[in-house]
Amino acid sequence: MPDAPMTPDTLLSMRDVTLAFGPKLIQRGISLDIRRGSIFAVMGGSGCGKSTLLKSMIGLLRPVEGRFEVQGEDYWAATPARREAINHRFGVLFQSGALWSSMTIGENVALPMQMLTDLPPATVSRMVALKLGFVGLSNAVDLFPSEISGGMRKRAGLARALALDPDILFFDEPSAGLDPITSARLDDLILNLRDGLGATIVIVSHELPSLFRIADSGIFLDARSKTPIAHGSPAELRDHCADPQVHAFMTREREEGDSTP
Template sequence: MTREASADDLLRVEGLTLAFGPKLVQQGLSFSIRRGSIFAVMGPSGCGKSTVLKAMIGLLRPAAGAVFVDNEDYWAASEARRIEMGRRFGIVFQNGALWSSMTVAENVALPLQMFATLDPDAITALVRLKLALVGLAHAADVMPSELSGGMRKRAGLARALALDPDVLFLDEPSAGLDPIASKRLDDLILELRDGLGASIVMVSHELPSLLDICDDGLFLDTDTKTAIAHGAPRDLQAGCDHPTVRAFMQRERADPADTEPAHGKG
């Protein structure tokens, strides 16, 4: 099931160990993300999925191990270089994390204003395109507080797309959305992947979307604090021997020692 890492993977993680002070979160994680794939970081609530994501996007320095972006060690680089590498990432936070004092269009425009030398008309045109891509062209001049949860998430997606990222990170994209909105978001993610050719890394424990769109992944365990399975969610569902993974994928209760099934934030 495990695929050999190859040098041309866009993102490669080796021996990653994460901890908050003395509290170990995850250890010894090694995986790589192919160009154009949709990679899932799965696992029960509280296993540290979001923490793994934080280490990949530069918000949390790992206790050990390395993250390679195009074969360049991300955490070994200088801060200026890290910011430069980070511009290839687009990040969609769980609740959109839109800046509340700006309109939706200004939210999308800010990365372009900060990191690209474009005239205002060009920025307006790009912002309009990104908002149209996520179906929010009409909400450009609206304040984030007026948007619904799903729209906020899509506005966050438009902002993440502002700089044409090579990798798109999504933290719980379908959390808090109804099944239809969640499906639409999944379709949108697929469309965008095909259109942009970006790789997508998503943290999720929503089975339907995991099975639907992800073609690679990693399953984190709370007890052993490491990855216990690698592979596409579909394959893991079809046949994985590990009881925890099987329980998660089949939505059944494993042995009593197992934690409750996924709910809330991971």
Template sequence: MNDTNTQMPATDDRPVMISVDDVTLAFGSKVIQHDVSFRVKRGSIFAVMGGSGCGKSTLLKSMIGLLRPTHGTYLVEKDNYWAGDDASRVRIGRRFGVLFQSGALWSSMTVGENVALPMQMFTRLKPDVIRQLVELKLGLVGMLHAIDQYPSELSGGMRKRAGLARAMSLDPDILFFDEPSAGLDPITSARLDELILNLRDGLGATIIIVSHELSSLFHIADDGIFLDADQKTAIAHGSPRWLRDHCTDPMVHAFMHREQLDSSSSAGNG
């Protein structure tokens, strides 16, 4: 990604929070992505973009510790995540909060119990303190009123917000979101975007977001990479707005403008 038309000029002097270098992800002999490298700055909302099947969620799984890369390094500040032992990965992973695409709430637990679970598992806080913290987290996402409700009683947007409250349960400084706007109506999606911005600004969190929802990405993301399913690597780097306005790669241009990629351009990028 050295071409100036596929890489945004480097003007961000914030410290690096996450470094991904020459990472290859594969299932057996099937390579999903190879030689992927990028930096995520502290306080950034970093977008992992690309069409269906390009490996966005697979990359996210590797970054949160669910899939060991075949090759390459993944640093969280100066800590090499996959080079350490299990205890080291658990320690680093305590810095993460994850919002899965479906919210992934336990259906047999109330919203409050879902948010409390990480605190019960990983801290020695007393029940009354945990209850206070649960109320605080739910209040941050506008879900305090649903503390005693079950996930089945919530709308899709409410489940996403409850999942976000649980992701923040242990006060992580890095948040990972997998398709947070998927399945939401435009108004609910816009509200979730504003919530993500407020959390970044209020908590100083670094956010990595996997999404193909362009309106959301243009609004909230300040940096990102574009993964290509054919070339199986990252072919462009920059904010979604910059890629929309300046990137000349045919695949990226077609994606950012919701255009059909003509056969001649596609053949040249296969």
């Protein structure tokens, strides 16, 4: 468990965080550090609290205990106005894409800029074209979510997450429901965000091929003890973690005959 002082390249950190919904404990004792320009994975089985931890990181759930810092600033001790300003540094890709069905793809991507900036319409249009071009959806600007595939909706959601040029991106199960080829293409986009734009990325996932391919480090949450039981990259957890639950999770596809690296 991380216990060393934060380094200058630490962008997000948690110390002894407890998450709960009323009397229902979700996770306790969460401590982690996320380096600038890294891809950090939140791992674990179903019901362990992965998405709940992500919700806390983006300001939707206040911890019962503990401290959450963004570049050394205590997020929950800040004023509401300051928290809102910090949130503008975040981009979020929700599991379903969460696009407005009554709006075109271009309108979906434009919405954050229209609501949170004073950019003129012509500039917004140029930015929408730029974001959609980055995710390979230049020709989908006038289409509605119902007119494109699931993989394209994920990429459209990613374009919207990039609308305000955030330096921290949060992805909730980005590969869920996608075929292996489409999932691999999305992984490529995520790697491009890190390598090309220098983005810091937090990803919730149980998809082993994606985790092994893109994640630099991570945390493993246990549903039974309701605590984190391992920290490290997916490869480190697979090859060196002695906990049988972690080992079983990280090797399950290999045991099923797949070629996980």
